[in-house]
Amino acid sequence: MGNCFSDLEGGKQAVGATSAAATSNNNNGGHNDAVEFFYRSRGLHPLFTQIELSLSASNLIDRDFTSKSDPMAVVYAKKIDGKLEELGRTEVVLNSLHPKWIEKVTVAFQFEIVQPLVFHVYDVDSKYHNIPVKTLKLKDQDFLGEATCVLSEDPFLKISRIVESGDPVPICKTEVVNNNLNPTWKPLCMSMNQFGSMDNPLIIECFDFNSSGNHVLIGKLQKSVADLEKLHKERSGANLTLPSSPYGHEKVLKGQQFVDQFCQKEQYSFLDYISSGFELNFMVAVDFTASNGNPRNPDSLHYIDPSGRLNSYQRAIMEVGEVIQFYDSDKRFPAWGFGGKTFDGSLSHCFNLNGSASGYEVEGVEGIMAAYASALRNVALAGPTLFGQVINTAAQITGQSLSYSSNKYFVLLIITDGVLTDLQETKDALVRASDLPLSILIVGVGGADFSQMEQVLDADGGQRLESSTGRVATHDIVQFVPMREVHSGQISVVQALLEELPGQFLTYMRSRDIKPLSPHVPQTSA
Numbered sequence: 001m002g003n004c005f006s007d008l009e010g011g012k013q014a015v016g017a018t019s020a021a022a023t024s025n026n027n028n029g030g031h032n033d034a035v036e037f038f039y040r041s042r043g044l045h046p047l048f049t050q051i052e053l054s055l056s057a058s059n060l061i062d063r064d065f066t067s068k069s070d071p072m073a074v075v076y077a078k079k080i081d082g083k084l085e086e087l088g089r090t091e092v093v094l095n096s097l098h099p100k101w102i103e104k105v106t107v108a109f110q111f112e113i114v115q116p117l118v119f120h121v122y123d124v125d126s127k128y129h130n131i132p133v134k135t136l137k138l139k140d141q142d143f144l145g146e147a148t149c150v151l152s153e154d155p156f157l158k159i160s161r162i163v164e165s166g167d168p169v170p171i172c173k174t175e176v177v178n179n180n181l182n183p184t185w186k187p188l189c190m191s192m193n194q195f196g197s198m199d200n201p202l203i204i205e206c207f208d209f210n211s212s213g214n215h216v217l218i219g220k221l222q223k224s225v226a227d228l229e230k231l232h233k234e235r236s237g238a239n240l241t242l243p244s245s246p247y248g249h250e251k252v253l254k255g256q257q258f259v260d261q262f263c264q265k266e267q268y269s270f271l272d273y274i275s276s277g278f279e280l281n282f283m284v285a286v287d288f289t290a291s292n293g294n295p296r297n298p299d300s301l302h303y304i305d306p307s308g309r310l311n312s313y314q315r316a317i318m319e320v321g322e323v324i325q326f327y328d329s330d331k332r333f334p335a336w337g338f339g340g341k342t343f344d345g346s347l348s349h350c351f352n353l354n355g356s357a358s359g360y361e362v363e364g365v366e367g368i369m370a371a372y373a374s375a376l377r378n379v380a381l382a383g384p385t386l387f388g389q390v391i392n393t394a395a396q397i398t399g400q401s402l403s404y405s406s407n408k409y410f411v412l413l414i415i416t417d418g419v420l421t422d423l424q425e426t427k428d429a430l431v432r433a434s435d436l437p438l439s440i441l442i443v444g445v446g447g448a449d450f451s452q453m454e455q456v457l458d459a460d461g462g463q464r465l466e467s468s469t470g471r472v473a474t475h476d477i478v479q480f481v482p483m484r485e486v487h488s489g490q491i492s493v494v495q496a497l498l499e500e501l502p503g504q505f506l507t508y509m510r511s512r513d514i515k516p517l518s519p520h521v522p523q524t525s526a
Contacts, residue, residue: 052104069123078116115151154209198226232262270502276516280327285390287416288340289383312445321365332361341380350389385418388425395433409437417446434473444482
């Protein structure tokens with residue numbers, strides 16, 4: 001359900017912020033036992049869900065002179081006529097301006113109507129502390145203020161194809177639209193490989209998102225792609241339905257699904273572009289911070305084993321480079337280091353790995369490996385761990401290529417052992433780079449806490465990066481893999497790093513309507 005917050009900014013400042021987290025009960029209970037019995041005795045399911053509100057507040061007004069306020073919260077439902085109906089009360093929290101109440105308030109959530117809630121907070125006088133809260137007369141208590149919210153849904157759609165066995169197979173889903181009973185989702189792109197044919201039945205289900213993963217079905221409908229095209233042309237909606245009995249009976253809901261846009265476009269595959277002459281240009285950046293350990297010691301992440309056994313840095317370079325080099329015609333790769341004191345003794349967060357003052361390219365994967373080994377002998381490990389300059393340099397090279405070629409796509413591999421100290425600068429650089437034909441692969445080596453990179457930089461969860469100026473990334477260009485998972489045998493480093501690359505490549509090309517260099521038979525899509 002998400003959180004409910006006061007929608008009165010001035011009230012929040014004067015009273016303090018009140019929040020309510022809603023948790024759904026799994027028994028789908030109704031308003032009361034009698035109503036629930038009425039439905040279930042007839043094999044029906046009530047069309048509402050019992051949820052519990054967990055309440056907390058912060059920065060409340062202090063009404064007491066010798067101590068802090070003793071707050072209690074009261075929850076009301078606001079009816080159509082504007083009257084308030086009390087739903088429940090919390091316990092009294094003594095001597096606190098930032099209470100977290102334990103007592104839950106139960107509300108029957110009806111997904112087809114808007115349900116405004118009102119929260120009143122009172123400072124309960126000490127002489128009433130031994131009296132049950134339900135019997136307290138609110139007019140005898142000090143009113144601290146109120147907050148309001150609307151109990152609504154966080155809907156998203158899941159689309160499934162019905163296969164020959166009759167079972168649904170999920171093929172795509174939309175993003176979640178928060179707190180909205182009339183959501184508009186971003187366009188979905190489905191290929192014919194996904195939906196089969198224009199007449200193949202699809203199941204479109206609308207769910208209310210729940211962070212626990214127990215999403216609540218709001219309603220569903222069955223339509224083919226041809227049906228969806230017809231809805232668009234006729235500007236009409238299709239009613240959602242909801243199972244109302246164990247015998248397959250369905251209740252037709254008031255909620256409707258509309259198709260705002262429908263178009264059929266030629267969609268070229270990743271192989272269409274590559275086989276027509278598009279290239280993947282490989283770049284690499286290596287972490288030279290002191291946390292890697294002295295390269296001369298066997299326990300260092302940079303230790304080069306005389307027996308020829310590759311360290312984590314060498315392994316990542318070899319495995320990724322050997323794949324991507326076949327898509328690069330000249331096999332000349334920019335290679336940098338960062339976080340080290342270079343050949344002249346100055347600290348640099350983007351230096352040429354080969355030691356050259358002007359040329360940053362090396363010949364082939366073997367050239368990267370040789371330059372890396374040479375740099376370990378000539379560069380002093382230092383710090384801190386900064387990505388910003390490396391990403392900006394790679395982005396500059398990528399941007400310059402657009403002036404003479406549109407058939408190049410760049411892939412930057414960053415290998416690091418540490419936690420970023422320039423997170424915001426890195427996010428700013430990534431947001432700027434998201435407009436370019438560039439993907440960034442990050443490999444984390446060693447045992448550091450890489451949650452920052454997994455949860456913030458790699459936007460697999462759907463939350464796109466935002467810069468310090470509020471600009472949002474055009475699309476996700478980062479893929480992060482911790483090397484320890486590779487060592488444990490859970491995944492292949494190449495597979496994990498490159499699995500999202502074709503999708504990122506296609507997202508860029510399609511967003512700019514860039515087509516393959518020679519005619520290909522495209523996949524039909526809708």
